[in-house]
Amino acid sequence: MPPCLSHQHSKLFIVFNVRSGRGRAQAVRATIARVCAENGRDYQLFEIGRAGRLAAQIREAVDAARAASGIVVAAGGDGTINAVAQAVMGSGCAMGLLPQGTFNYFSRTHAIPTDTEEALSLLLRARPVPVQAGLVNERVFLVNASLGLYARVLEEREVYKSRYGRSRWVALWAALVTAMRRHPGWDLRIEWRGEERIVRTTTLFVGNNALQLEQVGMPRPEAVEQGELTAIALKPVGRLAMFRLMVHGALSRLGEADEVMHASFRAMTVSAARPGRRRAKVATDGEVQPMAMPLHFRVAPEPLWLIKPAPGEDGSEDARR
Incomplete structure (x- = not known):
């Protein structure tokens, strides 16, 4: 374990994305101040209001944490958590979470409460545990990485959120509207486990989150807890078949659909089967x-040291819901 991970009373360096959540920034600030004061824990807040400042603020927080043998804390959604993890991995610092996002898959998987006070109380008493991260071309992903239709859904979802607010219902409606459009397939050359296949697909999804894979009904979601990643590819289908696939996913039965291809791996290379892309x-x-x-997907060679409940201990009753 890196030296700075062993400090039980380390100062907290909190990267707080005030745009995450539903306009609760002031309440989150007040909770952090009160709980840290009650427990005699020192902290420093790095507030982010503009996306352009995210990388600089995170780097400043990590540098300060390294100098003080402190803990870097991500207060935001999965995107903020991902950006913080990218900087924390390899720094020798532990990472904590105060989830503020819409789906919070990463925090829920690791039984970290979505309530800020509960999550902070856990952060102050728990210890760092190594957890798996994925890499695509050396970019960290903790939940998933994707290209094709799924990436387009996420891109267009932000447009809907900016117009109608950040909620699960807005995100789900945006996904439905985008998925129902016509999407031509890609011809991809995929290499893994010493094999090579040409796959025509509308989307390639690589998962590193057992909870998300379990919710859509993929077989062996526990593979990502056993040192592997899971790849899912959808065959090109019409609108009716796409709607049926979405229903399968909502009913946790996506893995049963004939239009879905899947495999687990530790390393995989994806390139265009046709020249030009x-x-x-x-x-x-x-x-x-x-x-x-080409895109190189792999399990990161070193873990992310995450402050989370010990095995058998839940952060709260609803942490994984």
């Missing part, structure tokens, strides 16, 4: 960015 939009934990092909 050099880049692809890839979503990592909900954040979309262009990446050069």
Whole structure:
């Protein structure tokens, strides 16, 4: 274990995305101040209001935490958590979570409460535990990485959220509208486990989150807790078949559909089967960015040290709901 992870009373360096959640920034600030004061824990807040400042603020927080043997805390949704994890991995610092997002898959998987006071109370008493991260072209993902239709759904979801608010219902409606459009397939060359296949698909999804995979009904969701990632590819289908697939997912039966291909792996390379495509939009934990092909997916060689409940201990009764 890196030296700075062993400090039980370390100062907290909190990266707080005030745009996450539903306009609760002031309440979150007040809760952090009160709980830390009650427990005699020192902290420093790095507030982020503009996306352009995210990377700089995170780097400043991580540098300060390293100098003070402190803990870097991500207060935000999966995108903020991903950005913080990218900087924390390899720094020797532990990472804590104060979930503020819409779905909070990563925090729920690790039994971290969505209530800020409960999550902070857990953070103050729990210890760092190594957890698996995935990489695509050296970009960290904790929940999933994807290209094709799923990445487009995430990209267009942000447009809907900016117009109608950040809620699960808005996110689900945006996904339905986007998925019902016509989407031509991609021809991808996929190499894993010493094999190579040409796959025509509308979307390639790589999961690193057992809870999300279990909710949509994929077989062996526990593979990601046993040192692997899970790849899911959808065959090109019409609107009616796409709607049927969405229903299968909602009923936790996606793995039963004939149009779904899936496999588990530790490393996989994806390239365009036809010449000409050099880049692809890839979503990592909900954040979309262009990446050069080929895409190299793999399990990160080192873990993320996450402050979470010990095995057999839940952060709260509803942490994994």
